[in-house]
Amino acid sequence: MNDEPLDTLVLGGGAAGLSGALTLARSRRSVLVLDAGEPRNAPAAGVHAFLTRDGLPPAELVRLGRAEVESYGGRVRPGTAVAARRVGDLFAVDTVDGETLHARRLLVATGLVDELPDLPGVRELWGRDVLHCPYCHGWEVRDQPLAVLGTGPGSLHQVKLFRQLTADLVYLRHHAPEPTAEEAEELAALGIPVVDEEVTGLEITDDRLSGVRLASGRVLPRTALALAPRFVARSAVLEDLGVPVADHPWGGRYAAAEDVTGQTAVPGVWIAGNVGDLSAQVVAAAAAGTLAGARINADLVVEDTARAVARHREGAVA
Template identity: 65%
Template sequence: MTEQLQNGCDVVVVGGGAAGLSGALVLARARRTVVVVDAGEPRNASADGVHGLLARDGTPPAELLERGRAEVRSYGGSVVTGAVTGVHRDGSGLVVALADGRAVRARRLLVTTGLVDELPDVPGLRERWGRDVLHCPYCHGWEVRDQPIGVLASGPMSVHQALLFRQWSADLTYFTHDRPDLTDEQWEQLAARGIEVVDGEVEGLEVVDDRLVGVRLADGKLVRRTALAVATRMVARAELLAGLGLRAQPHPSGVGEYVPTDATGRTDVPGVWAAGNVTDLSAQVGAAAAAGAFAAAQINADLMAEETRRAVDAYRDPFSARSESRLSDLVTSGRRHGL
């Protein structure tokens, strides 16, 4: 792995989740040299299982990633543990710097760093996150079906979230918390669906024997709930791209920040693609994996087009191509002899 970092590769994939490993798998099978650099901080680490993923429903996240890493390595890809601190351009290539001082040069970059969920400042939310404090009904709704569920008003999509969770349970309570200003239309929607609205600030969670039993309001009232849905502010992990002039931007929906791309995953920076939650904040594991695979195919096609252009140039002017090859050999020989 260290040797590949020193010698460079066709593609560096930053982030080893579903999108990154799927992209790396496609590239490795396309006989590209690929290095995945992963910091080991998956968004779904606290979840018991990955749901809604065909043929792998319920698989623990760590197990799914381990299988993915093994598959990438089986085709010659490299998976390196490390945190990327920055990326800069060097001539026609990109240099990816790691926190431990290592660096790897790549012809293309696929960013699949995911996002960070910013939770409201309510005691107990972070500790219960991914267990009985949830965000996605498609990921966790079945596991809490028919239970008393609370929805904490915490973002522009909170009412939408409450209406979605109503599909899994008829016993829903909407806590206005610090966002009491519901529109008339929202009041009517919640009432029509039988969702109780509770005003007042939420002080914290009531937990007994490591299980959520209720939501405690600032006035001391306890509302019995066994699950709480929270719409987080989702922020793309994009700090490492600042050296390329690429930064996360506010998402049009108002739910957080993302890295914009075109339909192929290509960013505004030449040679850089992005896939998964870093650009699609709502993507589940299956969608993220598909996006990573699709972006990888586009990267391979882009490399192929570049190589074809060079081959055509060499075909048209073989003497120039031989001269450049000879010069490259002389430079390499000189470096080996300390010249």
């Protein structure tokens, strides 16, 4: 435990956390990024739709980001927060290693967990041939034989997005609700067949997807499968502090912010990235971190000024 509290402790060392830390470090704030080392996008070959960084491997983006933060005096190190509480004017955060860190402000950018369907082959191919985001990975599977797995109410929206990328598309309804008459007409108009059989697993050939196995035993040849996981924010520390966590209409849970800067209902606590925005791509998470970092610095400036005025008045009285 350090005697001098940090200006800001950042939990999470992905695009959101590092961008927030960079903004704070450039404002000459003492900032530490605690990174659990569990990046959500680790299976992906590259980051996409990130201007000037398209195709960059996720690990390389993090490496570059860490170096930039450290070049301005910020610190980044491994660690996992397991509990948090307020102690007077500070936050005390306990780590899995038994350490307690103290900070004036918290930026929580711990991301989310993708809860995948329990089907053989899905986890093995996740981030490669099994995808969820048309903007992150759709171009890479354009014009291929593609299927969308129905996992919930949002699946039909996903079907329409991927139809833009390939004409050879099949909707595997699986466990999703049966389309309404209007939805069935839309699918027919777009030339998207609907398969009502349950999916039992994936066929893998030479470490790549070759087909989708149905309950009848039939294998539908496909080279890519899109599905919508259940997105669950890593929000335990936030819940310790009383930050509201809400259910998403399409499944999953996210932490709630009070405004666009990521400020929460708990004074002194900000969020950025997927922990509060389940659909944020890497570039959006980075932008959210930058905005949160700037707002945290401004909040600290207000507090620093008030303290300076109080000291000034004490000196004048003396």
